[in-house]
Amino acid sequence: MALRQRVREIEPNHYADWRAARISDPIEKLQYLHGAMTGRKSPVRRLFWRRLSLGAFVLITVSFLLPAPPAVSDASLVSHRQMFPETARKAPPQSFADVWLVEETDKEDVFSNGLRVDNRFSTPNQPRFYQVLDRKHGMTPSGDWHSQPVGIVYHTTESAIAPFDAQRNDALKRISKVTLDGLRDNRSYNFFIDRFGRVLRIVEETSAANHAGNSIWADETSAYLNLNSSFLGVAFEAQTGTDDFEPRINAAQVHAGRILTEMLRAKYKISSQNCVTHAQVSVNPSNMRIGYHTDWARGFPFAALGLDNNYNLPPASLSDFGFEYDGLFRRAIGPDFWKGIPLAEAQMAQDAAGKGSTYYAHKAALQDRYHRLYSALKLTGALEESNDATAKTSE
């Protein structure tokens, strides 16, 4: 039969696909895709050398852009940190497993804890290169640059999921492979854990993967903005449930996540409190709300991966940069509200009281500080999140 087809030429848009997968409301998703597919711009990548040349300039610029002392004085923040309960963010003594590399080939790395990392799909990306913010000195950017990861962000791929049974083995393998190809094309994560518990290296550990977007996390001493360079990205092949917002991973994936985490923590001396989920770190600077991405907003198996329950830690996005959250985010995290959120709010209130300021004035000052730092550090290219930033500014 001869057919009269209507054919429209169209370019693949992996970012829009990835971004849309994180929008739960069908109508909003369609609105987003209509916008993204009718007038999208290609992301612009800065060259590595340009970051270097800008680094020195930024150090000078930042000193001018930092907030005026009366708004959020370093002294008051320092004194207040001492008032805040020590248990809130202080890391317990860290111990690291004794894990070593047993064998290394182009195809596979074998580690002493049983971890096998498939290297066949490994690809380079932009080298890790980032500054940290000194929490004890008013979020001053560090003078030195870093190239070692200090944490791990866990993600879900939100890709197609077939029923996990032997009858669907071929489909499961095919979907994993196609998902892997897409993630590799986009340099999405450093590691991918498929549904059979296989650990595959996507972006080399020495390179930053495009996994975290606009994001914030902090440990006792330092804060990190936009974590692509400072944190490794580990993605589980999983999909967040549409009803309960809870991703489901199987025992093989949990085991793989555990031994991978164990290896990475041992290798880079990563503290447990810097092993967090994407939902915990993701922010939207355009509306100053947390939870722009909500993968692993609940249900992350911290204990099974040998980690402390980091949902109990106060997010620095709230406590140190004045971000807020909305009803959608509350819905995503569910009834087991992160204990860290009220802690962060209490810390904010104490900070405001200690300064003789109102809660809202203090929050506004912190937000202003974030914007100044963000603008300043963006000049380095360390905050380059072209895709995410483009999406947010258009929202």
Added chain:
Amino acid sequence: MPQQKQVNNGSPVGLDVGTSRIVTAHRVDDQFQYQTQLNAFVNLPYSKMTENVLAKENVPHSIQGSGIVVHGNESERFADLLSVETRRPMSRGVLNPDEPQSLTQIQKIIQSLIGPAKSKGQKLYFSVPAASPGAEDSITYHEASLRQIMTEFGYDVHSINEGLAVVYAELESSNYTGIGISCGGGLCNVCLAYLSVPVLSFSVNKGGDFIDTSAASATGDLINRIRITKEDSFHFNGYFADKTHQALSIYYEDMIQTLVASMKEAFLASRSLPKLSRPIPLVLSGGSTIPKGFRDRFEKALQASDFPIVLSEVRVASNPLESTAKGALVAALSEV
């Protein structure tokens, strides 16, 4: 059966104008609600008593000259009682060129479902088929005529490709990427969408009416009676002792084979398909997909054809009769 109560609450409306049925979709309290009328009518001789009974029972009807026209759902029952064929405002996906009352009757059916717009600019998306071979002009006339009817009702009217509506209704989980197929009364509409954008769409000139007409021709039954048999008791993969079921089975198979062959031809011929980074889902909808075993039979035919696109799944829509209207509503809501 009493006339359905309109649920037009002033919010956007999705409308599936199909050859067999017209379905509306509204969103009420975050729930989708649907109403359906058969896209058919039947002429009855006029009598005062008949008119009174129809009025009392809230059966949609109108007086025309020396007769009474019953339209919508009740027309099938009356046609069966009187052993006559229902008349159809549409044929092969578009307004029936051989039916002089097509526009009048379709207007009445639509009016009985949605009534006039509740507010100025109330959005309405209605489904239109993709062109089938040689039928481009009739699509244009069909679309323009329906648009005029609904504009006169006061709506802000937009059209949406039927296959794309299926994608919008059923493939949210794959970011509106995949193949939506609507197997209706007149046509099978196929649309491949990538991230909500229709990339390739076409229709195949065989649907439920083809099966009914062909089977009726083979058995000598009334088309209307064949349709009722098909909808009540036909299923695939079974042993059929009677001639009607055997005939239905043969012509269903013909429709499936034609659809699969057309899809393969269309997808192979297209050089502009985007590079798909993962297998995509295919969803079937429409009244012709309802018989038990249809999905399996279709998937088997697809596998046998060496279809050129890798599919993650083949499934039937959760509500095959309503998914086109739902998709039209989703499109309307996304424009608000």
